[in-house]
Amino acid sequence: MSRLYFLAEGRAPNATALQDALTTLSGFARFEGAEHEVHMRVAGHQERMYLDLCDTKWRGIEIGVDGWQGQLAGPVHQPPGGHQPAEAKAGQ
DSSP states (O other): OHHHHHHHHSSOOOHHHHHHHHHHHHHHHHHTSOOOOBOSSEEEETTEEEEEOOSTTOOEEEEETTEEEEESOOSSBOOOSSSOOOOOOTTO
């Protein structure tokens, strides 16, 4: 938000106004926003498993009874960062 304000106004926002805005947005997110189940590295969804590769391209692997495939985004939510990248090679 500070960057957007600076780009629009050419100056930094007031610290109190910034904190008030963050508190308001946090309240909306916690009490008004949609709730999503979050998974760390591995998640199941509709008879498939998803493995987060934890890389900078947000890649993951979808695994099912018919095999696996790489993909850029899946139907499950996984937070970025905090993990070491997993190694994946085709056929393994």
